[in-house]
Amino acid sequence: MTTDHKTDYRSTVFLPQTDFPMRGGLPEKEPEILARWKEIDLHAALRAQAEGRERFVLHDGPPYANGSIHIGHALNKILKDVIVRGHQMLGFDAPYVPGWDCHGLPIEWKIEEQYRAKGLDKDDVPVLQFRAECRAFAAHWKDVQSGEFQRLGVIGDWDHPYMTMTKKAEAQILRELYKFVDNGLLYKGVKPVMWSVVEKTALAEAEIEYQDHTSTTLWIAFPIIKTETAALKDAKVVIWTTTPWTIPANRAIAYGDFDYTVLRVDGVGENALAHIGDILVVADNLYETFLDDSKITEATKLATLKADNLKGTIAAHPFRGRDGSEGAFDYDVPLYRGAFVTLDAGTGFVHIAPGHGEDDFNLGKEYGIAFDETVGDDGRYLPNVKGFAGLCVYTADGKTGDANGAVIRALIEKEALLAKRNIKHAYPHSWRSKAPLIFRTTPQWFIAMDKKIEGQNKTLREVALDAIAKTEWFPAIGENRIRGMVESRPDWCISRQRAWGVPIALFLHKETGAILRDKEVMNRVAAAFDEDGADAWYARPAQDFLGNSYRADDYTQVFDVVDVWFESGSTHAFCLNTALNGNEWPTLSLPATLYLEGSDQHRGWFQSSLLEGCGTLGHAPFEKVLTHGFTLDEQGRKMSKSLGNTVAPQDVYNKMGADILRLWVVSSDFTEDQRIGPDILKQTSDLYRRFRNTLRYLLGALSEFDEAERLDTKAMPELERWILHRLHTVDSIVRTDMARFDLGHLLMTLHNFCNADLSALYFDIRKDSLYCDDKDSIRRRATRTVMDLIFNHLVVWLAPILCFTAEEAWVTRGRQGSVHLQNVPTVPDSWKNDALAKKWELIRAVRRVVTGAMELARKEKKIGAPLQAHPHVYGSKELWASLEGVDLAEIAICSALSLHEDQIPDQAFRLDDVAGVGVMIDLAEGKKCERCWQILPEVGSHADHPDLCTRCRRVVTRRQEGGTSASS
């Protein structure tokens, strides 16, 4: 027989067949799958399926509805979706109701900006119209974001999301606020804020622009009137300030933790204001610069003091006893330690006006310093500032007023001024009017942290700290972070002087200032909110709410709105509490099983929800809290538009597919900051390809799989039983990983399974059986049965992550419904077989020596394909005994293989980590079977099929006779 005219047996080989393409084409395919889910109403089916199951309630932290989603939103929502889908498949009822934060400043700005573009002023627009436009704006972006989130594959109740601006929500937020009236924690206090005298309004941090501004700076001496340190007797403390107009409001002086020098002035230069003989105190490090600044030419250091020596010292206000002051400045000015004092500039002493600075206010609070308001909302001194009343800090058009000049003249008159200069520095200005701002105390509403809750013997802080301890934090370190914050946080300021929000709908008695705590009135207000939303507060006359018992003239109505953090902190009340949400989401329940947000929410939503829950329910609204980090660029740098290193989720799902983005989320360690960029996404695609091809191979191998082929597991070869054992192992890992949200480990387990167990080992070994064995052979039936099982498990394991691809595979397999309606299949414990696993570890070790030896032979051009080889494997009798029943030739994919118990030849190939095994490679003897490509001695001995081995000849012959059938 010549080799010229060999029969082509390709058509007799059972090659894999599938419509599941190698390349996903996800950007086109995913929208089709989304449409299919809509068609079969997957969400409703999920809910119906889970009725009565144990609940797993992930409560959505509401994103802010003012723009398209960015990568951080995508990460957050994908994580939620993977966990929700995963738990549903593990047998929970895991509903997901998305939510939106709709009120607040950023939306107000946008609307205001639109007004300004039209040359309109916000203040000229009726408040209800303004609110309506804010509402429309939020509704628009809610819709945009909803579409983007759904495109990511996130499944949930998108037709019925919660929103903080619905009537029901606004009414419930108000009721939550009223609970803090009831429990006595809500109080009115003051707080320094950035104030614009031009707009007569407080400004939020984001409305402030820092611009260069020239300020008059003063060096001012405060005479010491009481001290326990001898060196300070008759001395004066020197402060430095850039805001002369705050001097009348001075109440204290702060010093830092460094050395101070007491000096005597011995000589002064021209125009100096200091006097010879003055004894002054400044920080030792700033001694030289001070002399320079104040034109003191000669001085003597009298003493150097430690910070502790300043403790208990009391100075007098420079205006003490000033004519016309009526004793208004005769109070003591104590010295206190302040951590914020630095040596960057000045004298090491900071003058403290508690009404006009954040540090000042906090220090004042710490030491209980009493102070009056000194500057009115128009920037003028109030009448109580004797000798300065009516003078102006900044004028109505934003220019410097006459207050500074008057203060300077008075300081000179009292011989307290040591020096005066101008400096140019960054100073806060209004984003709107561009006018400079001042710090000014304003009345605000607070929730007390350290007051006993009425009816309880505990403070809100204590209840909150208890609740933190009872909560499970993922990662555990999150607990420290929030505990530290709650331990040290000040009272919660919940008021904002804004229009787009839920008003703090209270009536205050005009004379006493007391809150009207009348249940009937509050119920009427809340009922009005139920009907008309918070607009009711603006639209209806006060008397409507007050009823017959009170006169509107006796009360002022509060029009501050509540901080949006209070609103989002209340979402559990109107969303999770089925009694309060009107049964709108009957499958939700309180407390939620899980809150899942970025780590910044330790200060934000986690904390506001915690405080709100603790104040109104006595416990946290969550049982577990999972946090993720932030998304950085490929170099680990923060993303920013100016750096041009942002990755838009829309680009990823439009160009690569949402499954790639989902895979990226799961493959990164999301508990810490994670990186994304072109290279990382490329790598994610490679990762995706492995999963896709594994599914594809299974689908191809299972083409036309008939139930009649299914083989009882007991009848299967060891290799199949080992795969079943692996399924058992992976299954238990999937379950524990999902339960502890360790998605990274879960993914790696699945990847290794696909890679090492399936692709490199099982699929490779079983190709021969799959392609060439007769359809009714036990081996092939076992293979197909196990591959069917692998598919069933793998597709469900992957479904929460690759939600689109898993569904595509599911449908391609010809299954009904949706993969997402499956539970993770249970694995019979009989599949677990540790002894077999151990045996296969050994087999794989021996296999590695064989493949290693073949690789060497290939390098030496001795062989090409493994089927050309006949390895001689040397090992001990015990080794071969322990591998009883294993066909190593099949496992190493060789045409033949011999085992030897003899001494390992010196030239045999060995591996360091596989002791006692050596391999020599010979060429397999015989001819190549043209069907299965094995090289076997019997090829050529069959007259009818001279190019086939015995096995292939039988298969081909039976096919020709039409006698093969899977059921036979």
Add this chain to the structure above:
RNA sequence: GGGCUUGUAGCUCAGCUGGUUAGAGCGCGCGCUUGAUAAGCGUGAGGUCGUAAGUUCAAAUCUUACCAGGCCCA
């Protein structure tokens, strides 16, 4: 500046309470295969474990400082 936190191969990640030559996958190089083929298999080269001190018989693992990031504050 403060609180919390991160820094292991080009990339994504493992390395438990300190203990033999620091692991995996991807990517890359090389080879095989051409019946998973814009795929599959095998194999190889890549790491002073951010830097520097210290504790210890022994440190990627503990301590301190520094450098470079991140979140939240100031």
